[in-house]
Amino acid sequence: MAEKLTLPPPSANQTYVTISALDGGSLTLPESLFITDADPSKRTTVPSLCFLIRHTSPSTSKTITLVFDLGLKRDFTKYTASQQHHIAQRQPTSTSPDVADSLRKGGIQPEDIDVVVLSHVHWDHIGTPSDFPNSKFVVGSGTLNLLANGGGYLYPKELFNHDELPFDRTYELPPVDPGAKTAARKQTEHKWETLPGFGLDVVDYFGDGSVFIADSPGHLFGHVNLLARVGEGRWVYLGGDCCHDVRILKGEKGIALYSDGCGGSRSVHVDTEAARGTIGAIGKLMREVEGVEVVVAHDGGWREENRGRFLPGTL
Numbered sequence: 451m452a453e454k455l456t457l458p459p460p461s462a463n464q465t466y467v468t469i470s471a472l473d474g475g476s477l478t479l480p481e482s483l484f485i486t487d488a489d490p491s492k493r494t495t496v497p498s499l500c501f502l503i504r505h506t507s508p509s510t511s512k513t514i515t516l517v518f519d520l521g522l523k524r525d526f527t528k529y530t531a532s533q534q535h536h537i538a539q540r541q542p543t544s545t546s547p548d549v550a551d552s553l554r555k556g557g558i559q560p561e562d563i564d565v566v567v568l569s570h571v572h573w574d575h576i577g578t579p580s581d582f583p584n585s586k587f588v589v590g591s592g593t594l595n596l597l598a599n600g601g602g603y604l605y606p607k608e609l610f611n612h613d614e615l616p617f618d619r620t621y622e623l624p625p626v627d628p629g630a631k632t633a634a635r636k637q638t639e640h641k642w643e644t645l646p647g648f649g650l651d652v653v654d655y656f657g658d659g660s661v662f663i664a665d666s667p668g669h670l671f672g673h674v675n676l677l678a679r680v681g682e683g684r685w686v687y688l689g690g691d692c693c694h695d696v697r698i699l700k701g702e703k704g705i706a707l708y709s710d711g712c713g714g715s716r717s718v719h720v721d722t723e724a725a726r727g728t729i730g731a732i733g734k735l736m737r738e739v740e741g742v743e744v745v746v747a748h749d750g751g752w753r754e755e756n757r758g759r760f761l762p763g764t765l
């Protein structure tokens with residue numbers, strides 16, 4: 451029998467974080483690319499959700515602000531020609547408010563954000579990094595190689611803006627496989643660990659059990675998720691693009707496969723099998739641990755039902 455999943459109990463002086471949702475623009479997805487048994491004509495306009503996480507140290511009262519994902523760029527001319535061609539198939543889009551506007555509306559200046567964590571560097575998550583001139587950027591291992599060189603024929607480098615992250619302030623998490631090569635100039639000091647019964651490796655970001663970044667392979671090279679302790683027995687799991695439809699996490703739908711244009715089939719994930727493993731691990735988390743709320747980036751239903759939890763509201 452598989453090991454039961456348990457999350458670490460709170461420490462004596464446990465720090466909890468607060469999370470606020472942020473609008474980061476919207477885009478339109480054809481259902482048939484994402485779920486099995488889709489209506490071939492159905493297209494849904496979905497948000498690209500971003501999140502503000504505030505961590506206050508109980509001993510120093512110092513608050514560190516972290517933003518998870520930056521949504522869409524408000525200026526589409528800053529995308530490459532290949533990205534713009536792709537974005538033409540994702541209309542309608544909106545970028546008002548973008549994540550910087552969403553922060554300002556909630557009384558927070560993007561210039562004051564300490565850390566930006568990107569779940570991955572697809573166009574609808576990378577946003578406008580130059581709005582965050584003082585932030586440290588943290589990305590999953592393999593991200594900088596992907597930006598510089600692309601990732602195979604389905605992910606040519608033209609689909610990425612290789613020079614848009616501030617490289618002097620950008621850190622990769624270390625590779626999960628210590629033998630893996632990385633193009634990162636800077637790496638964080640974290641060590642990967644496992645949580646009992648959880649199939650994804652995690653780093654304890656602040657070292658106090660309040661925020662874990664999870665290696666969540668499959669969607670794109672360097673894809674990461676974030677598990678945050680928001681109260682006693684209350685956790686939030688930010689799933690990025692582990693899937694684009696929560697019915698997949700619940701086992702009600704499967705991952706759609708479609709032609710790769712070269713005689714084979716593909717999905718929206720760079721490694722469909724790995725994506726299945728990640729989805730399975732998150733599904734187990736939802737089933738076995740009480741008090742965990744899972745939110746994926748493009749969940750329009752969640753956005754509609756949770757307007758009061760956008761900044762200045764909290765999850």
Ligand SMILES: [Zn+2]
Nearest residue numbers: 570572669691
């Ligand atoms: Zn993506």
